[in-house]
Amino acid sequence: MIGRDLIGIEDLDRGDIERILDTAERMREVGNRVVKKVPTLRGRTIVNLFFEASTRTRASFEIAGKRLSADVVNFSPSSSSLKKSESILDTARTLDAMDPDLVVVRHAVAGVPKRIADVLYAPVVNAGDGAHEHPTQALLDMLTVRQVKERIEGLTVTIVGDILHSRVARSNIHGFLKMGAEVRIAAPPPMIPAGIESLGVKVFTSLRDALSGADVVMALRIQNERLTGSYVPSIREYSATFGIDRAKLHYAKDDVIVMHPGPVNRGVELSHELTDDRPSVILDQVRNGVAIRMAVLYLFAGRAPRSDLGELD
């Protein structure tokens, strides 16, 4: 069963994913109550260690922790100690000495949460590291698909956009494949990582072909700096070719749903109307994000101490 840390979907098996999704489904009910709080993690301390700016993910983890009665401390070292040239691992060790029960880590560089997990006593949950993984995002995406479609196995999921730089895409590719879905990716060729087929995805450069028969379309956020670089000729061209609007959705199944990890560049990855209305499920994703993070905190925070960790220095 589930390990000590949650670094990536790649490390989980199907049973682990289902366990987290099932737990999150129950957690969703707590969010529907008048009193949105249960005493489960009372007296536990959760540290949000965000080296990279994030409002949405951090707020989601914070609300999740508070709904479970944990004490949540937000720590953004970019504005404090890192300016004093304290190393990342030193910062993490300092926090660890304050005995948190779980540390949520986000960093712009792939692999940092794993490095931190290797030196910490507290379990670590990755909240996004570079272009590597963003496991809780993929879990909330899978929960949303399962909620709407009542299954994941056998569905066709098309991920559209900057796959090369996207940790969301990478985590979702691992997750949906493990859950038995067909995963397609569609992007301008410079945004498709070399050798991605080896993961088991089908690669398309034509959006029309990629959407044909799709149950789920997931648009990725295009970073503005990438639009002015050499990846795509222009915003307008990207939007015309790979932006999702109602006309292009006709290629997909009639009951297709549209997802986006947010925040949406309106009129670029998604048309205005699709950003706000069905079949897009963007706000369901946000709501499920809190439930998933409650499930992850419940399953990973403050379990009985690990005996095999040995001496920490």
Place this chain on the structure above:
Amino acid sequence: MQSEHPPGPGFPRSQPADDVRTILDDTGIRRALMRIAHEIFERNNELENLYLVAIPNGGIPLARVLAANLKQIADVEPTVGILDTTLYRDDLATTSERPMLRLTEMPSAVDDRTVVLVDDVVKSGRTIRAAMDALMDFGRPKIVQVVGLVDRGHRELPIKLDYVGKNVPTSPDEIVHLHGNDGDPSSALEVVVSSGPADEGHVSERSPA
């Protein structure tokens, strides 16, 4: 029939895990639930206020049968809710494996209602304590009463049952289960005791032998 003879204090513990005895069969459970419905009717004046809250999984079929009985006896249709106690357990800090969460489905607020908690097997009283804490997060009930289909004794908290199906003296490390389909109150139910490892109050999906 073996089920007529609950084990005494000297009951041997070294039996194999697959040694499963029925201590309350379907007929016995349904008779007990009819009697308890009459007792609920007798003790409560404002039955239209009644809210049966099942503790999953075992309490669910029992609460549904009680609701049907109360409809038959008193022509009332009590609200039936389901309340998982897992997030309120007092042993979460000491266990390394997190227990699976179960269903919670509370169709309305509990303010000023007569709430009857329904559980299959009551032993330490810790689940009832957790259920009362959970209940208070849904409002302020007027009164809270408790049904336990089987009372095993071995109480660790000052919890007293208002309605008991059957008192069954058991050894503390024996396992007592309600077997039955928790979705369908008309399927056969039985309470069995075994020495094998399992969760207290666990409802098995398999049909009774």
